[in-house]
Amino acid sequence: MKAMIELQNVEKEFNGQLVIPPFSLTINEGEFFTLLGPSGCGKTTLMRMIAGLEIPTRGEILLAGSPVSKLPPYKRDVNMVFQQYALFPHMNVEENICFGLKMKKVPLHEQQKRAEEVMALTELTEYRYRQPKELSGGQQQRVAIARAIVNNPKVLLLDEPLGALDYQLRKHLQLELKKLQKDLGLTFLYVTHDQEEAITMSDRIAVMNKGHLEQMGTAHEIYHEPKTRFVATFIGENNILCQGDYCYALRPEKVNLHDPAIALEKTSTYRLYAGVVENVVFQGTIDKVFVRLREKDFDLPVLMAYQYFDDKRRWRPGEEILVGWEGPDAVKVES
Amino acid sequence: MKSLRHRLLFAYAMVVLAFLYIPIVVLVLYSFNASRINAQWSGFTLDWYISVFQNRYVLEALYNSLTIGLIAMVVSTILGTMTALALHRYKFRWKGAIHSLVYLPILIPEIVMGLSLLVLFSQLAIPLGKLTVIIAHISFCISFVIIIVLARLEGLGREMEEAAQDLGATPWQTFRYVTFPMISPGVMAGALMAFTLSIDDFVISFFVAGPNSTTLPLYIYGMVKRGVSPEINALSTILILFIFLVTVALVILPERFRNRMGDKKTQRQMPF
Numbered sequence: 001m002k003a004m005i006e007l008q009n010v011e012k013e014f015n016g017q018l019v020i021p022p023f024s025l026t027i028n029e030g031e032f033f034t035l036l037g038p039s040g041c042g043k044t045t046l047m048r049m050i051a052g053l054e055i056p057t058r059g060e061i062l063l064a065g066s067p068v069s070k071l072p073p074y075k076r077d078v079n080m081v082f083q084q085y086a087l088f089p090h091m092n093v094e095e096n097i098c099f100g101l102k103m104k105k106v107p108l109h110e111q112q113k114r115a116e117e118v119m120a121l122t123e124l125t126e127y128r129y130r131q132p133k134e135l136s137g138g139q140q141q142r143v144a145i146a147r148a149i150v151n152n153p154k155v156l157l158l159d160e161p162l163g164a165l166d167y168q169l170r171k172h173l174q175l176e177l178k179k180l181q182k183d184l185g186l187t188f189l190y191v192t193h194d195q196e197e198a199i200t201m202s203d204r205i206a207v208m209n210k211g212h213l214e215q216m217g218t219a220h221e222i223y224h225e226p227k228t229r230f231v232a233t234f235i236g237e238n239n240i241l242c243q244g245d246y247c248y249a250l251r252p253e254k255v256n257l258h259d260p261a262i263a264l265e266k267t268s269t270y271r272l273y274a275g276v277v278e279n280v281v282f283q284g285t286i287d288k289v290f291v292r293l294r295e296k297d298f299d300l301p302v303l304m305a306y307q308y309f310d311d312k313r314r315w316r317p318g319e320e321i322l323v324g325w326e327g328p329d330a331v332k333v334e335s
Numbered sequence: 336m337k338s339l340r341h342r343l344l345f346a347y348a349m350v351v352l353a354f355l356y357i358p359i360v361v362l363v364l365y366s367f368n369a370s371r372i373n374a375q376w377s378g379f380t381l382d383w384y385i386s387v388f389q390n391r392y393v394l395e396a397l398y399n400s401l402t403i404g405l406i407a408m409v410v411s412t413i414l415g416t417m418t419a420l421a422l423h424r425y426k427f428r429w430k431g432a433i434h435s436l437v438y439l440p441i442l443i444p445e446i447v448m449g450l451s452l453l454v455l456f457s458q459l460a461i462p463l464g465k466l467t468v469i470i471a472h473i474s475f476c477i478s479f480v481i482i483i484v485l486a487r488l489e490g491l492g493r494e495m496e497e498a499a500q501d502l503g504a505t506p507w508q509t510f511r512y513v514t515f516p517m518i519s520p521g522v523m524a525g526a527l528m529a530f531t532l533s534i535d536d537f538v539i540s541f542f543v544a545g546p547n548s549t550t551l552p553l554y555i556y557g558m559v560k561r562g563v564s565p566e567i568n569a570l571s572t573i574l575i576l577f578i579f580l581v582t583v584a585l586v587i588l589p590e591r592f593r594n595r596m597g598d599k600k601t602q603r604q605m606p607f
Binding site: 051052053072073074078079080082084086087088089090099100102103104147148151 | 494495497498499500501502503504505508512513516517
């Protein structure tokens with residue numbers, strides 16, 4: 001696999017304050033790569049450095065093998081979809097889409113040909129003469145993407161492009177974006193704070209916190225084998241069980257709930273603890289069951305478990321209960 | 336009860352407007368008065384307008400006012416827009432101080448400004464004339480242009496320019512195709528404002544004008560010293576009409592632009 005973007009010990013200071021400590025990362029060609037982290041973790045700054053809108057204080061950025069960190073944004077072969085789209089209000093849809101080609105003095109007939117293609121791809125042909133203000137949020141978002149991909153960039157940078165849309169549309173566009181990326185074979189670098197979005201779309205995810213990389217891997221690895229406590233709790237829900245210096249992350253869906261009155265056959269790796277149901281919260285497809293453990297082995301008084309409805313049994317607060325899980329399902333994490 | 340309150344408020348508003356406009360209305364009316372004596376109405380005439388336009392000195396003053404106004408407008412708009420862009424975009428030492436210094440000429444009494452410019456010109460041994468009036472007008476118009484353009488820029492944010500650069504526009508192309516079209520309503524409002532201020536100005540011009548640079552307000556003042564004549568009324572009416580038209584343009588043009596640009600604000604307002 002060919003490396004498309006390489007960050008080599010990239011650092012960024014703002015007013016003498018280190019926002020991003022030395023950061024290295026390789027993104028492969030044709031990959032859907034996501035930077036995931038809470039707001040203020042430096043993911044947007046990192047993306048802006050790749051786009052050329054910020055200059056790294058130290059370190060080098062390679063784009064398809066050649067160093068670009070000294071190049072201004074208009075000389076870099078990457079394009080960005082901005083969070084608020086930043087469509088030019090004084091141009092119609094077609095003019096917005098042709099802007100990049102026009103600036104690069106692409107011949108007019110080729111401008112038109114490529115614009116037609118991209119408008120067909122993003123289903124914008126019928127809106128070509130509309131002003132941005134006359135479009136819905138989803139349509140504006142498509143213009144922002146069309147305006148970027150018409151330039152055939154090496155990498156498409158997307159800065160929380162779905163953040164301003166409502167939930168249903170966001171769900172829909174997640175799949176659309178993923179499909180678009182596959183069809184075009186384009187490298188996508190996606191920035192989001194929404195873990196669900198990251199898991200749905202990405203080939204690989206880099207989880208960031210306070211400017212540094214917490215963990216990098218496929219969505220599966222990130223979800224099932226979190227390396228740090230931050231990753232374990234930021235992605236999905238987790239119980240963090242600490243015994244002395246060691247901490248384990250246990251997904252609530254891995255926890256089984258047993259009636260103490262019914263005898264159980266235990267395997268050697270099966271862990272079983274007694275407790276009392278403290279609270280049950282209805283969540284649609286599941287009940288979230290909170291169990292107060294009798295033993296004080298862990299630094300965790302209340303354990304969370306998912307009770308799926310096909311399991312028939314519904315628990316009520318105050319009931320005696322046994323919680324159990326397979327030993328390997330509790331993943332060791334750095335605290 | 337409510338309707339009474341409404342009527343009282345309406346009456347109050349009318350009184351205020353009357354207070355503002357009665358003197359002007361009287362002046363306009365008497366410019367059509369057949370009698371030479373202001374106090375007496377003796378029939379409608381356009382004679383005074385005809386005699387104004389046959390007066391060589393009036394036409395010369397009008398010509399001076401227009402050329403000075405146009406030059407001051409063009410130069411102060413260019414310089415002011417450039418200053419506003421610099422103040423908006425860059426962070427530099429003393430930025431705050433320069434920002435306030437830009438606003439100061441608006442607050443400094445005109446008479447002080449006129450006097451200081453006069454002292455400056457005589458120190459530099461620049462003969463008083465059209466050039467000194469133009470320089471003086473530019474110096475007070477710039478501040479207004481900067482304020483108006485800066486207000487527009489602040490509503491713009493950095494994202495549009497970043498998007499343009501990201502799409503491959505050089506800094507010049509970014510300015511040409513994105514920044515300038517988006518601030519042009521502000522620039523136009525600033526230009527019209529500069530033009531009106533220049534045409535209007537009396538105090539500063541009074542200090543720095545020399546031979547052959549008599550502007551319309553200076554000429555009117557000179558005539559008044561020989562008593563208020565209907566010609567002055569006619570000339571003033573023309574000036575009022577002219578300023579009124581420019582002001583209407585000042586309100587309407589940015590508004591039309593704004594609608595085209597898709598801003599949410601549709602409220603009509605003066606651009607400053």
